[in-house]
Amino acid sequence: MAGRGVLAYGFIGLLLLVVGVPFYWMVNTSLKTSAQLQSLAPYYYPSPGTLGNYRALLGTTNFPIWIRNSALVAVGATLVTVLVSSLAGYSLTRIRYPGRRLLATTVLIVYLVPPTLLFIPLYTILKRADLVNSLWALLVAYPTFTVPFCTWLLMGFFRSIPRDLEEAAMVDGATRLGAFRRVILPLTTPGILAAALFAFTLAWNEFLYALVFVHDTELKTIPVGLNDLMFGDIFLWGQLMAAAVVTTLPVIVLYTYLQRYMVEGLTAGAVKG
Amino acid sequence: MTRPSALRRVRVADALVGYLFVSPLCVLVLGLVAYPLGNAVWISLTDKYVGYAPRFVGLANYAALARDPIFHKVVWNSAVFTLASVAVKVVLGMLMALALQRALVARSFLRAVLLVPWVIPTVITALTWHWMFNALWGLINVTLQGVGLQREPIAWLGQPATAMAAVITANVWRGFPFFGVSLLAGMQTIPRDLYEAAAVDGASPAQRFWHITLPGLRLVLLVTTLISLIFTLNDFNIVYVLTRGGPGTATHVLATYTYEIGFQALRWGKAVAVSMFLMPVIAVMIVIVTRYLTREE
Numbered sequence: 001m002a003g004r005g006v007l008a009y010g011f012i013g014l015l016l017l018v019v020g021v022p023f024y025w026m027v028n029t030s031l032k033t034s035a036q037l038q039s040l041a042p043y044y045y046p047s048p049g050t051l052g053n054y055r056a057l058l059g060t061t062n063f064p065i066w067i068r069n070s071a072l073v074a075v076g077a078t079l080v081t082v083l084v085s086s087l088a089g090y091s092l093t094r095i096r097y098p099g100r101r102l103l104a105t106t107v108l109i110v111y112l113v114p115p116t117l118l119f120i121p122l123y124t125i126l127k128r129a130d131l132v133n134s135l136w137a138l139l140v141a142y143p144t145f146t147v148p149f150c151t152w153l154l155m156g157f158f159r160s161i162p163r164d165l166e167e168a169a170m171v172d173g174a175t176r177l178g179a180f181r182r183v184i185l186p187l188t189t190p191g192i193l194a195a196a197l198f199a200f201t202l203a204w205n206e207f208l209y210a211l212v213f214v215h216d217t218e219l220k221t222i223p224v225g226l227n228d229l230m231f232g233d234i235f236l237w238g239q240l241m242a243a244a245v246v247t248t249l250p251v252i253v254l255y256t257y258l259q260r261y262m263v264e265g266l267t268a269g270a271v272k273g
Numbered sequence: 274m275t276r277p278s279a280l281r282r283v284r285v286a287d288a289l290v291g292y293l294f295v296s297p298l299c300v301l302v303l304g305l306v307a308y309p310l311g312n313a314v315w316i317s318l319t320d321k322y323v324g325y326a327p328r329f330v331g332l333a334n335y336a337a338l339a340r341d342p343i344f345h346k347v348v349w350n351s352a353v354f355t356l357a358s359v360a361v362k363v364v365l366g367m368l369m370a371l372a373l374q375r376a377l378v379a380r381s382f383l384r385a386v387l388l389v390p391w392v393i394p395t396v397i398t399a400l401t402w403h404w405m406f407n408a409l410w411g412l413i414n415v416t417l418q419g420v421g422l423q424r425e426p427i428a429w430l431g432q433p434a435t436a437m438a439a440v441i442t443a444n445v446w447r448g449f450p451f452f453g454v455s456l457l458a459g460m461q462t463i464p465r466d467l468y469e470a471a472a473v474d475g476a477s478p479a480q481r482f483w484h485i486t487l488p489g490l491r492l493v494l495l496v497t498t499l500i501s502l503i504f505t506l507n508d509f510n511i512v513y514v515l516t517r518g519g520p521g522t523a524t525h526v527l528a529t530y531t532y533e534i535g536f537q538a539l540r541w542g543k544a545v546a547v548s549m550f551l552m553p554v555i556a557v558m559i560v561i562v563t564r565y566l567t568r569e570e
Contacts, residue, residue, distance in 0.1 A: 008375035012383055015369055018446070019390055022401045025412050029404065038410055088298035095291030096284075103295060105567055110306050112500070112559045114507035116528045116548050120535050121309035121316065144305045151298060176290045205394035207510045208528075212536060223396035227514060230400060237404050244397045255392050259385045263454060 026248070029241035030054070037237055053242040062217055063243055066225035070247075073135055073210075073221060074203040077142040081199040084147050086192055089154030090180060094166070104155065111148035118144065119212050126213060137213040138221070142203045149202065150195040157191025158184070194261040201251055222247050317546040323539035334546035343522055344530070344547065351526040351551075353437065354512070355505045358444040363498060365445065366452020371482075373457050384457065388450045395447060399514035402443040406430050406515075433523035436516050440524050443511050452497055459493030460486060496565055499558045506551065527551060 029037065030053050031046035057063050092104045122141055123132065131137040165187070166179040174182065185192075207223040214220055220228070226243050229236060317334055319327035338344045369387060373380055390398065405412045406429040417423040429435045463485065471481050487494075509528035512518060518525035518533065525533075527547060535544030 005375055005377075008372040011368060011372040012376060012387075015365075015372075015387055016383075019387055019450075021412075022398070022405065022446070023389075025405055026397075026401050040415070043415060084297045084301065087294040091291045091294035095287055095294070097288035097291040100291065100295075103299070105563055106302060107298070108563050108566060109559055110302055112503055112555075112562060113306060113310070114503060114555065116507040116509060116531060117313060117552070117555075118306065118309050120531075120541055120545050120548075121312040122305065124312065124316075125305070125309060140305070143301055147298060147301055176287060201392055205396070207394075207396050207513075208532075212532075223394055223510075226396060226400060230403070230514075237407075240400055241404065244400055247397055248393045251393055252389065255385075255389070259388070260381075263381075263384065263388070 023248075026241045026244045029237055030245050032238055034236075034238060053238040054246070057239045057242045057246070061229065061239070062220070062225060063222075063246075065218055066220055066222045067246075069135060069219060070204055070221040070223075073138045073142065074200050076135075076139045077146055077203040078196050078199040080139070080143050081146040081150050082192060082196050084143065085150035085154050085195055085199075086185070086188070088147075088151045089158050090184060092151070093155050093158040094163075094184075095176075107148050107151050107155075111145070111152055115145065115208055119208055122209070123212060132213055133215050133219065135214070135219060138203075138206075138210060141209045141213060142206060146199040146202050150199050153195050153198065154188070154191050157188050157194075161187050190261050193258060197254060197258050197261065200254070204251060313545050313549065316541055317549045319542045321541040321545075323541060327542065330542070334543050335550070337543065338546055338550065343525070346522050347525045347527060347530045347547075348550070350437070350522075350524060351506060354441060354444070354508075354524070354526055355502060358441050358448065358505050359498060359501050361441070361445045362449045362452050362501060363494070365449040366456055366497075369449065369453030370456035370460055371486075373453065374460050384454060388454055390447050391450045395510040396514055398447050399443055399511045402439065402446070403430070403515050406439050430516055431520055433520060436520060436524050440512050440515050443515060444505065444508060447511070448501060448505070452501070455493055455497045456490060459490045463489035492565060496562055499562045503555055503558050503562075506555070 028044070028046055031049040031051070033050055033052060036046065036050075088107070092100055092107070122144070126132050126137045126140065129140075131140060161184060166183045169179040169183045170176070205223065206221070207227075210221045210224045211227070214224070217225070217228070222243070226240060226247070229243070230240055316327065318329060318331060320330045320333070321327035373384055373387075376383060406414075408414060408426050408428040408431065411429070413429065414423070414426045418426065427435060429439050467485050467489075468481060471485060476484070507528050508526065509532065512524055512526050512529050513532070516524045518529040527550070531544050531548045534540050534547060538544075
């Protein structure tokens, strides 16, 4: 038994190394000057370390604007998603009416429809609404993948709350809305937190729609902006990796605090790989 | 007589609230998914070129693709990229889940740390691997040369075979933790007494894995594999950022080819036909996933 424990931890150690190396390399690169990046002595750690890349990134590029754009879009999409998904998730699991099973299945199907199929027809719609090349385009497009995912996620959470609780509240004279607000919502807080976190992460990470629907540099989100920076004339790897660190940090901080809910949500049945 | 009708009124009122709550979702699904999908089918049957009115051409776009050698290459690349990535992700994920299952100390902490590649932006993942694969100063070349495994630097992203291996590597790095976490959750639902009974009967660990763990994971494995197949088959970010489909067309996949024809050549009819080509395969996978995930309730 002990032998297999060692084997298990050995393999986990190997995986930690595989997962950790790219992160270490990001940080290491971000702390080096261009000259240090093209030198072997020393190669595996910054010596002396410099914050020059971070200063240049925040002071001389459009990166701060891209952060603002990404944050605006991600927060906006999260708010819309949480509102639409929690109402729909509740309705689909707790209220009986004709067609709800079909709707529930549709949510899952829509979640599985890949963006590759949608980006050209969506562009046509956004163009007609005169939203192309504005952050509104992304705010309209992102719920197409965040809402089905989060609705499916929340349906699992709503299902886990005993029916008796809200029925008791309604017998006591609370309306459907009152029961939803005062009994169900507080109990579903972990689920809503998980949904919000997923929505934010999916929107913050999105690339294809942002690449296609927005053209002006001042309106780009971080992933698209960085992609531009990378295929400029020179590969500014120090700055790019500094940007990678800055972009990854909020996701990791959020994740560290909320990973319990996130893993719970992930394993509740709604998943993506 | 008043009670049943009062009850009915309550039910109807309740159903109305139900429809009210679900209506924003319906608007979204109809307007921004169902309509665009229908529209996509229509566009693929026209010769739509950006800036010109579309003309109906029937299946001409599909027929042209069937004769297009680049498209053949793209379909082949997509198959290689998807099947190789998903196969490695399943195996690594299974090993990760088995190891975490045995790890009694710090299991949830380790699970959380190993899931990090899956939550960070894919573009960042691709950028970082791009730099690590760099021909001159990339970590991989310098380290392989340093330990003597390789004499000359290799242009990983510049040669067809290694470029494909590189995009697969980045995709696997991002995706295997998802399998690990899902399969671990699946393992935790297998009743313990099955293992205890098998241990009493003298079953070896391999036998226990084969006869208890694997059958117990059948559903989770099927669903996660299909979902991963759907999204890997349509992956755009990793390939686009790492290689732009190159060198030549060596790593061009359906998503990058659709983008290239649609937004560089501006031929939308043909571009949408490219993405529609796999619709039957994707639809079958979606139906299977949906059936299994809604059956449990």
